[in-house]
Amino acid sequence: MASDDRLRNFRSLGKKIMAVGRNYRALAAEQGNPIPEKPIVFMKPTTSYITEGQSIKIPLGCKTLFFEVELGVIIGRRCSKVQEQEVDDYIGGYCLVLDMTAQDFQRGAKAKGHPWCLSKGFDTACPVSDFIPKEKVKNYSDIELWLKVNGLIKQKSSTSDMIFSFPQVISYISSYITLEEGDVIITGSPAGAGPVEPGEIIEAGLADIMNIKFPVIAQ
């Protein structure tokens, strides 16, 4: 397993941001979607990462930018076809993530059966926290995630509402795609995802372990 010192650098170490969509029961109910039978998997490019001190930029032509707070798992060493019971051996740490989504682009793409790439992968679409050491998250199956816009709470949930657990998600993705040191898997948004406007400030947290804050600006 990579050391915490190496994994602190996960944004340049990893090659992939793998993402799971529609993975919370309350979100599925809120959006009127059926419970998926298998994890819905997509990718975001690592060029979409930003860190605190940088701003989320609304992509050109986007009229409705949505926030989604998610828990990210950082892969600690290369793995493929991992059994669910072995998954913990490959988790190197965690990060708190905003899966920013150009919701109008995504809606248009879904209607035509097109991919979500632009709606999820534009520059600044993946604000992330610093590295969170593995031992700080005692129980990844029941930990609180929250998000505020301009100080008002918009999302507050526990990972216990996830449809597919961390072991199920990581095992499933690794059955098809080799995961490498520093790759991040973002595990889905709880209910309450919604729009943000230029000039607003997004704050998010993982229990009392990590807080992040990002302003939203026009191009």
Ligand SMILES: CC(=O)CC(=O)C(=O)O
């Ligand atoms: C519809 C979505 O944007 C899916 C997604 O990313 C999620 O977290 O759920």
Ligand SMILES: [Mg+2]
């Ligand atoms: Mg998401």
